[in-house]
Amino acid sequence: MSAGPHRFVSADRRVREDRRFVAGKGRFVADIELPNTKHVALVTCPYPAARIKNIDARAALAMPGVRYVVDGPELAAATLPLMTGLDTPNVPRRPLALEVARYSGEWILAVVADSRAQAEDAAEFVEIVYEPLAFVLDAEQALQKDSPLVHEAHGSNVLLDKTFVWGEVERDFAASPHRLSLRVKWGRSSTVPIETFGVMANWDPWREILDVYASIQMPRFAEQIGNALKIPNTSVCVHYDIDVGGSYGVKRGIKHAVLCGYLARRLGVPVRLIEDRLENMRGGDAHGPERLFDVEVAFDNEGVVRSMKMRALENLGAYAGRSPFQLGKPVGAIVGPYRITSVQYRAIAVVSNKTTQDAVRGFGQGPTNFAIERCIDEVANFLRVDPLEVRRRNLIRREEFPYLIPSGTTYDSGDYQTVIDKVIADNGYERLKAERDRLRRAGKLAGIGIGACLEPSGGNTTFEPLLNPKITNSTSMDSCRINVDSTGAIVATMHTTSSGQGHETLVGTVVGEVLQVDPDEIRITRPDSLNSLPSGTPVASRMAIMLGGAAFHAAQKLKSKLTVIGAYDIGIPVDRAAYERGEVFDRLIPSNKRSWTELVTIAHRNYHRLPKGFEPGLAVEHIYQVPTGGTLPTSDGRVQMYPCFAFEFHLILLSIDPDLGRPEILRYQFGHDCGTQINPKIVRGMSMGGIAHGIGAALYEEFAYNDDGQLIAQSFMDYLLPTSHEVPPVEIVDHETPSPLTVFGQKGSGESGYLGAPAALANAINDAIRPLGISVNSLPIRISYLGDLIADARAKVAK
Amino acid sequence: MHIRLSVNGTEHTLEIEPRTSLLDCLRDHLNLKGAHAGCEHGVCGACTVLLDGVAIRSCLMFAPQAEGMALTTIEGVTPGPGELSPVQDAFCETHGMQCGYCTPAMVLVAHALLADNPNPTREDIVEAISGNLCRCTGYAQIVDAIALAAERIRGANRPAGLRK
Numbered sequence: 001m002s003a004g005p006h007r008f009v010s011a012d013r014r015v016r017e018d019r020r021f022v023a024g025k026g027r028f029v030a031d032i033e034l035p036n037t038k039h040v041a042l043v044t045c046p047y048p049a050a051r052i053k054n055i056d057a058r059a060a061l062a063m064p065g066v067r068y069v070v071d072g073p074e075l076a077a078a079t080l081p082l083m084t085g086l087d088t089p090n091v092p093r094r095p096l097a098l099e100v101a102r103y104s105g106e107w108i109l110a111v112v113a114d115s116r117a118q119a120e121d122a123a124e125f126v127e128i129v130y131e132p133l134a135f136v137l138d139a140e141q142a143l144q145k146d147s148p149l150v151h152e153a154h155g156s157n158v159l160l161d162k163t164f165v166w167g168e169v170e171r172d173f174a175a176s177p178h179r180l181s182l183r184v185k186w187g188r189s190s191t192v193p194i195e196t197f198g199v200m201a202n203w204d205p206w207r208e209i210l211d212v213y214a215s216i217q218m219p220r221f222a223e224q225i226g227n228a229l230k231i232p233n234t235s236v237c238v239h240y241d242i243d244v245g246g247s248y249g250v251k252r253g254i255k256h257a258v259l260c261g262y263l264a265r266r267l268g269v270p271v272r273l274i275e276d277r278l279e280n281m282r283g284g285d286a287h288g289p290e291r292l293f294d295v296e297v298a299f300d301n302e303g304v305v306r307s308m309k310m311r312a313l314e315n316l317g318a319y320a321g322r323s324p325f326q327l328g329k330p331v332g333a334i335v336g337p338y339r340i341t342s343v344q345y346r347a348i349a350v351v352s353n354k355t356t357q358d359a360v361r362g363f364g365q366g367p368t369n370f371a372i373e374r375c376i377d378e379v380a381n382f383l384r385v386d387p388l389e390v391r392r393r394n395l396i397r398r399e400e401f402p403y404l405i406p407s408g409t410t411y412d413s414g415d416y417q418t419v420i421d422k423v424i425a426d427n428g429y430e431r432l433k434a435e436r437d438r439l440r441r442a443g444k445l446a447g448i449g450i451g452a453c454l455e456p457s458g459g460n461t462t463f464e465p466l467l468n469p470k471i472t473n474s475t476s477m478d479s480c481r482i483n484v485d486s487t488g489a490i491v492a493t494m495h496t497t498s499s500g501q502g503h504e505t506l507v508g509t510v511v512g513e514v515l516q517v518d519p520d521e522i523r524i525t526r527p528d529s530l531n532s533l534p535s536g537t538p539v540a541s542r543m544a545i546m547l548g549g550a551a552f553h554a555a556q557k558l559k560s561k562l563t564v565i566g567a568y569d570i571g572i573p574v575d576r577a578a579y580e581r582g583e584v585f586d587r588l589i590p591s592n593k594r595s596w597t598e599l600v601t602i603a604h605r606n607y608h609r610l611p612k613g614f615e616p617g618l619a620v621e622h623i624y625q626v627p628t629g630g631t632l633p634t635s636d637g638r639v640q641m642y643p644c645f646a647f648e649f650h651l652i653l654l655s656i657d658p659d660l661g662r663p664e665i666l667r668y669q670f671g672h673d674c675g676t677q678i679n680p681k682i683v684r685g686m687s688m689g690g691i692a693h694g695i696g697a698a699l700y701e702e703f704a705y706n707d708d709g710q711l712i713a714q715s716f717m718d719y720l721l722p723t724s725h726e727v728p729p730v731e732i733v734d735h736e737t738p739s740p741l742t743v744f745g746q747k748g749s750g751e752s753g754y755l756g757a758p759a760a761l762a763n764a765i766n767d768a769i770r771p772l773g774i775s776v777n778s779l780p781i782r783i784s785y786l787g788d789l790i791a792d793a794r795a796k797v798a799k
Numbered sequence: 800m801h802i803r804l805s806v807n808g809t810e811h812t813l814e815i816e817p818r819t820s821l822l823d824c825l826r827d828h829l830n831l832k833g834a835h836a837g838c839e840h841g842v843c844g845a846c847t848v849l850l851d852g853v854a855i856r857s858c859l860m861f862a863p864q865a866e867g868m869a870l871t872t873i874e875g876v877t878p879g880p881g882e883l884s885p886v887q888d889a890f891c892e893t894h895g896m897q898c899g900y901c902t903p904a905m906v907l908v909a910h911a912l913l914a915d916n917p918n919p920t921r922e923d924i925v926e927a928i929s930g931n932l933c934r935c936t937g938y939a940q941i942v943d944a945i946a947l948a949a950e951r952i953r954g955a956n957r958p959a960g961l962r963k
Contacts, residue, residue, distance in 0.1 A: 022888075024874060194901050195898070277837070277840065502897070716843055717840070722937075724928045
């Protein structure tokens with residue numbers, strides 16, 4: 001299906017969005033100004049769990065500029081609870097707490113004023129009487145029978161506990177000479193974009209339209225607003241032409257939008273809520289997975305892993321929207337790039353009195369990859385076999401694709417060994433080991449770490465029915481409409497927001513490629529939700545596949561239409577006509593042709609020259625389904641969620657300052673195969689950004705809580721994003737194994753780097769400290785912790 | 800209170816609350832939206848502007864404190880409508896951004912660096928941008944952009960034969 005050699009696809013072309021950004025002319029939500037806009041500030045709960053006994057907002061209402069306050073009971077009476085993914089009716093989620101608040105920072109009340117400063121001033125004068133309640137922070141404690149209940153009506157803290165068995169797990173374990181088990185933990189971090197979440201809503205009672213401007217990246221956003229506000233979807237207009245200042249999954253903001261939508265309708269003025277950083281970190285409901293894994297693997301004397309048992313315990317925080325589904329996505333790549341023949345997977349999700357989670361880059365795949373890769377390293381360590389060699393023995397081989405894994409997913413394509421070979425060309429691995437050993441002889445702690453993993457991309461959201469059979473979703477479409485106007489100008493559309501992934505460039509490149517016209521001459525627009533075709537939005541590393549696929553097929557339809565028009569006007573059968581660079585010509589007499597201008601003129605002005613009954617004009621659209629279709633999971637949970645699987649291979653050399661515990665990455669090599677790269681600049685940026693994010697998750701970033709249930713990482717001074725000093729130069733080695741399923745052979749790359757970097761870093765650190773008889777399996781591996789661990793170990797060695 | 804601010808070579812007289820941050824003043828009173836709020840506690844650098852040519856965080860300064868100094872924002876280094884400075888063009892060439900939110904600040908930092916040091920090493924560039932957080936790029940293409948801009952600016956007015 002690959003379209004063959006390309007002119008614009010894979011070319012090193014600029015990204016069209018960049019021009020406005022370098023001039024400061026992005027159009028972010030905080031840049032939107034509507035007359036008479038009012039501003040929201042929030043009053044939040046200071047306890048991890050508390051009953052709200054009384055609210056007195058009289059003093060706040062008397063403050064200058066204050067227009068309104070709204071509390072949980074008023075909002076709950078007027079709106080429906082927010083959509084949840086699991087079937088948990090007794091765990092309702094609302095923008096403002098109702099009766100009980102369940103985490104420190106949860107919104108209790110919103111103050112509306114003429115300026116944000118006035119709203120913040122007034123928020124401090126709201127008096128609330130709380131009755132603090134017992135709380136639970138730790139997922140394992142939340143599982144205990146005597147644990148405080150986060151949602152009493154639900155009867156337990158467990159929202160999900162599902163066990164899948166794919167293949168003959170017990171038989172394979174019994175038949176294997178070795179087994180080992182490992183407990184690893186992925187710490188609570190997130191994507192933390194530099195732009196916080198923001199939304200502005202404005203109700204027009206005469207048109208009956210709620211205009212919503214939001215820094216959003218979320219499927220079915222408009223629909224969820226309409227549902228909660230109990231207004232029809234024809235009355236919700238989400239403006240997709242807002243530039244989103246980074247998201248990487250978390251910019252969901254549904255509670256913000258429902259709150260502002262309600263206030264805008266109640267007050268008849270535009271209402272805006274732009275989070276400050278504290279609101280973003282504490283009450284923005286944008287934390288990522290916090291996952292405890294117990295993994296057991298069974299393997300033979302060669303280190304070939306036959307079977308795996310994985311228990312994943314997720315700490316969701318106080319409420320759940322789609323976040324539990326992050327335990328479902330990894331089912332589609334549960335064996336990573338390895339030929340593990342049977343798997344038992346138990347996915348448990350509990351609520352706790354922490355901030356609510358939402359989707360984070362990789363949707364749960366990163367933690368799972370980390371757990372698998374730590375295990376593979378421990379298998380190598382157990383057998384005293386080189387960890388790269390153990391991986392080579394386990395990797396799926398090139399000739400085995402398409403490859404069916406035990407959980408029912410078929411991997412489309414790959415050539416993992418070749419990617420690795422390219423990374424370690426010229427004896428590179430041996431030289432890297434020699435360098436590590438030289439450092440060790442010089443008294444340093446030095447280690448090599450490998451992370452080999454997959455990036456599933458372009459999925460159909462069947463993790464929803466997998467974990468909640470009441471949901472029957474089996475598609476996540478994307479769409480493109482192309483219109484050629486009467487002057488010949490080409491306008492193509494996308495139907496969602498964009499947060500830095502270069503989607504306009506993607507559509508332009510693909511449409512230009514198919515029509516053989518300069519992509520820069522094609523206008524790309526992002527119509528609002530009332531004028532849009534379906535889009536699954538930029539989640540699931542899907543846009544290159546899905547929006548690229550939609551744009552490709554729409555352009556093909558346009559090309560076919562032009563060919564029919566040209567052939568008819570020339571007077572030849574369609575199959576004798578060919579399209580090239582905007583012209584249609586007779587294959588037998590190539591000089592017999594119709595130019596672009598002539599074709600456009602016929603379509604738009606000369607109905608008499610069109611085939612009888614032919615639709616005039618030149619408008620086409622295509623709604624693209626995931627290339628592997630959509631089939632509901634089997635009763636034992638086998639499912640094809642994602643069609644395409646990119647491969648990445650991280651190879652790191654690092655040393656650790658033995659006194660400070662500070663790891664320093666000395667060399668970072670990254671082999672990457674995401675099939676055909678539509679824009680290499682974008683792919684490189686995605687990988688580098690993902691690696692930087694992975695470095696953060698592995699070493700620095702954590703939404704840490706103290707024993708009192710307070711989030712103690714509430715600013716960028718406590719929650720540490722990697723700066724330019726923390727991200728080393730990375731040697732990227734590209735390899736392209738085209739996907740047989742996609743229009744140009746492309747696979748996703750939106751999560752690349754992030755999905756394997758933490759594993760590689762953890763493995764490198766463990767390699768470095770293993771000579772001291774210690775190991776670390778909990779992320780982030782903080783410098784202070786590592787320093788103490790090393791100091792203790794050295795003290796023991798000295799004794 | 801009344802203040803006078805010199806922004807991008809133009810004098811402005813403004814009536815503002817004394818507590819107005821320089822960032823809010825630029826955005827809300829002068830409609831210069833290129834400076835962005837990221838953390839409002841002086842860490843992320845998204846609000847960076849140049850004060851007498853030095854990159855500073857406009858969220859950490861009250862607008863009245865900037866009186867008597869020359870402010871330059873991203874709008875001030877953009878040569879004209881639709882025109883890019885060599886630094887801005889280099890950012891486009893290397894794709895030194897993704898979402899564009901930290902980008903104006905990065906461009907201003909690059910302008911300040913290259914005004915002081917036309918021949919920066921990679922380490923100089925890394926140091927110069929280390930006070931500005933970017934969550935998208937991992938910085939590599941930003942570093943490339945600034946190195947490319949430096950190279951182009953150095954070579955710009957030399958006879959072709961002398962360019963390296």
